[in-house]
Amino acid sequence: MNAADEGRQQLDAASVLNAKRTLLQLLARAGVWSGDAEELIGLVEAGALALAHTEIGDSGRTGPAEKGEPYEAGWRDGTRAVADALADIAERTLRHALAPDPTVSSPDDRSPVGRAEMERAKVAITPLYLSYTAVSDLDPDATEQVLTAVLGTMSPRQRAGYPGRLTEFSTAHHARLERLYAEYGPGSAIAIHGRYSLVHSPTSVAVLERLAAAPVALHEEWDAAELPPAWLDGLTTAWGSAA
Numbered sequence: 001m002n003a004a005d006e007g008r009q010q011l012d013a014a015s016v017l018n019a020k021r022t023l024l025q026l027l028a029r030a031g032v033w034s035g036d037a038e039e040l041i042g043l044v045e046a047g048a049l050a051l052a053h054t055e056i057g058d059s060g061r062t063g064p065a066e067k068g069e070p071y072e073a074g075w076r077d078g079t080r081a082v083a084d085a086l087a088d089i090a091e092r093t094l095r096h097a098l099a100p101d102p103t104v105s106s107p108d109d110r111s112p113v114g115r116a117e118m119e120r121a122k123v124a125i126t127p128l129y130l131s132y133t134a135v136s137d138l139d140p141d142a143t144e145q146v147l148t149a150v151l152g153t154m155s156p157r158q159r160a161g162y163p164g165r166l167t168e169f170s171t172a173h174h175a176r177l178e179r180l181y182a183e184y185g186p187g188s189a190i191a192i193h194g195r196y197s198l199v200h201s202p203t204s205v206a207v208l209e210r211l212a213a214a215p216v217a218l219h220e221e222w223d224a225a226e227l228p229p230a231w232l233d234g235l236t237t238a239w240g241s242a243a
Contacts, residue, residue, distance in 0.1 A: 036116040042097025043160055049090035056083045098156040113151045117159045121147050121206065124163035128170050129202035132177050136186040136200035142227070146203040149225045150210050153217035169209040177208070180242035184234075195234035207235055 011019075020041060027037040056079060122143065151159050158165075170177065184190060184199045198204050210218040211232075222232055 033115065036114070036119075039097055039114070039116045040120075042093060046090050046094035046097055049086055049093055053083050053086040053090055056086065094157070094160065098160060110152065110155050113148050113159075114156075117151055117156070118144060118147055120159075121151060121162065122202075124166050125202045125205050128166060128205045131170070132205075133181040133185040134187070138186070138197065138200040140197050140201055140231075143201065143203055145225050145227055146198070146201070146207065146231075149218065149221040149227060150203070150206045152221040152224070153210055153214045165213075166205065166209055169212065170205065173212075176239075176242045177205075180208075180238050183242065184238045193234075195230050196238060198231040198235055199238060204235060207232070208239055211236060211239060 023041065024034065024037050028034060151162070154162065181199065182188065184196045186200055190196060198207065207218070219232070222229075
């Protein structure tokens with residue numbers, strides 16, 4: 001151990017495992033199914049590794065210039081090796097989190113929507129929706145049916161990264177979304193028009209993203225869920241007029 005290491009606080013494997021087991025027990029007492037809890041913890045672990053990989057890649061590409069080119073070249077090679085190893089571990093951790101049971105299909109294939117996936121989607125869409133409009137008394141009570149159709153267009157791996165995709169979509173189309181909710185959402189002149197009922201639901205942000213990214217798959221899942229075609233047609237019309 002060198003002098004730099006002496007001041008660092010690092011958890012050993014037993015302490016990390018203890019923290020994970022404690023969290024699982026606390027979540028179980030709150031009524032969270034163990035499989036959902038394991039998946040969420042696994043995603044956090046995979047995400048932490050992926051973020052560490054990105055940070056090393058962004059900050060560690062060049063070594064101390066005063067050491068000379070051979071030293072700097074060795075630094076770059078070492079950084080690359082560590083970053084590649086972290087990326088591999090993050091990939092394995094993600095695969096384990098999304099398919100802990102060997103009988104489960106690949107995380108790259110579409111599969112039935114799980115409870116944890118549904119809850120993650122709910123957490124992602126609400127703040128995005130509220131950044132454009134207010135809570136509406138006319139929100140149709142069909143959140144889980146709509147999100148089942150939305151998430152059904154994606155693989156488990158894509159669902160794991162869907163909050164990020166939603167954020168990117170919202171950022172890229174911010175002005176257009178503002179116009180859409182101002183014209184068709186709560187407080188607008190057509191607030192009670194049934195064709196645009198889904199604009200009053202936070203799920204509309206997710207549906208709009210899928211209309212832009214995977215319209216054919218969304219229509220297939222929408223029909224399979226037997227959701228009102230008028231809701232999808234209304235959002236399609238609103239999205240086009242807000243362009």
